[in-house]
Amino acid sequence: MAKLEGKNIFLTADGRTYHLGVKKGDLASLIVTVGCEQRARFLASKYLTDVTEVASSRQFYTFTGKYIKGGHRMSIVCIGMGAPMADFFIREASFVLEGEPMAVIRIGSCGIVDFDTAPGTLMLSDESMYCYRNYCHFDGEAALGKKTGECDSRPYLLTAPVKADQHLTDLIEANLKKIGAAVKRGLNCSAETFFACQGRELPLWNDQNADLMKDVTSLGVVSLEMETHQIFHLMHQRQHGVPNGPQSHAASLMIGLVNRNNPSFTSHVSSEDQEKATLAAGEAAFDALVSLVSEGILKPAA
Incomplete structure (x- = not known):
């Protein structure tokens, strides 16, 4: 059974957060998050x-x-897929860290939107926007008493971008270039869902998303996945309106698996190449987190 901590945080009997499953002391301030166990x-x-x-x-x-380089305490957290899982992660991690400084780097996979970027490239996000299904368009607006189909707003909505921590992102890029990894840096789009909100058209479904990839491409998006925006958004909001509030740093680095816009890239990224890219991304991310500490930008919780 879980109990309430204050009004809104549920803890298990031994003091662990209800979803993430960690208690105070389990989690480092320097975190790499992935989707895959x-x-x-x-x-x-x-x-x-x-x-x-x-x-x-x-x-x-x-x-x-x-x-392994210097002995700094680090955590790797597997969160699964999508914004709701990222929300559980960021909020419950922040709770157990008790408002201490916190740095998070996402390492994952994505689709490539940039026409000239080959699969296997590491995609580094400067900023991220969110694409979500406008349910009022499909179902109507309850507040106005409308019936299904009467709402004529757009079927998909796109937010303004939220910026990554630019210095942390610069550190990651520099580390990748040192080891000769192929990297493309730019605007990311995180989609609410894998199918409809990423422009995948399926028979039988009234998704109305035929133009979605064109719209995303026209905005200059280079990568498309499901978690980055929520991480950036929450890490910004964590310190919003709090004078001298908690330090919150976030960046995102992904392996581009397929180019969604360029059919000339027909080869798949092999398991061996994915493993190599994961190692490169991991080393670049961990080294960047160490740099935040050595430069005096972030002082980890004891």
């Missing part, structure tokens, strides 16, 4: 020592240990 375990096995693992009943996995 296998990727989390792989990165932990390659880059962390003295690892402790926490698995929650809600399919979150947290690995915390010492980075």
Whole structure:
């Protein structure tokens, strides 16, 4: 059974957050987050020592240990897919860190929107916008008493972009260039869903998304996935309106698996190449987090 902490945070009997499954002391201030448990375990096995693992009943996995370069305490958190899972992660991680400084780098996979970028390229996000289905368009607006089909607003809505932490992003890019990794930096779009909100047209479905990829492309988007915007948005809002509020740093780095706009890129990214890209992304991310500490920008919680 869970109990309330204050008004809104649920904790288990042993003090763990209800979804993420961590308690105070389980989580480092320096965090890499991924969507895939296998990727989390792989990165932990390659880059962390003295690892402790926490698995929650809600399919979150947290690995915390010492980075092999210098021994800084780091966590790798597997969150699954989509904005709701990112919301559980950021809010409950912030709770157990008790308002301390927090840096988060997402490592994941994405579709490539930029016409000239080849699959296998590491896609680094300067900023991220959100694409979500306008349910009022399909279902009507309850507040106005409208019936299904009467609302004539756009079927999909796109937010203004939210910026990544530019210095952290610069550090990641510099680290990738040192090891000769192919990287494309630019605007990301996070989609609410994998199918309709990413312009995938399926028979039988009234998704009205035939022009969605064209719209996203026209805005200069280079990568398309499902989590980056929520992480950036929440890390900005974490310190909103709080004088000298908690330091919050966020960046996002993804392996581009397929080019959605250029059919001439027909080859798939092999498992071996994905593994190499994951290692490059992991090293670049962990080294960037260390730099935040060594430069005095972030002081991790004890």
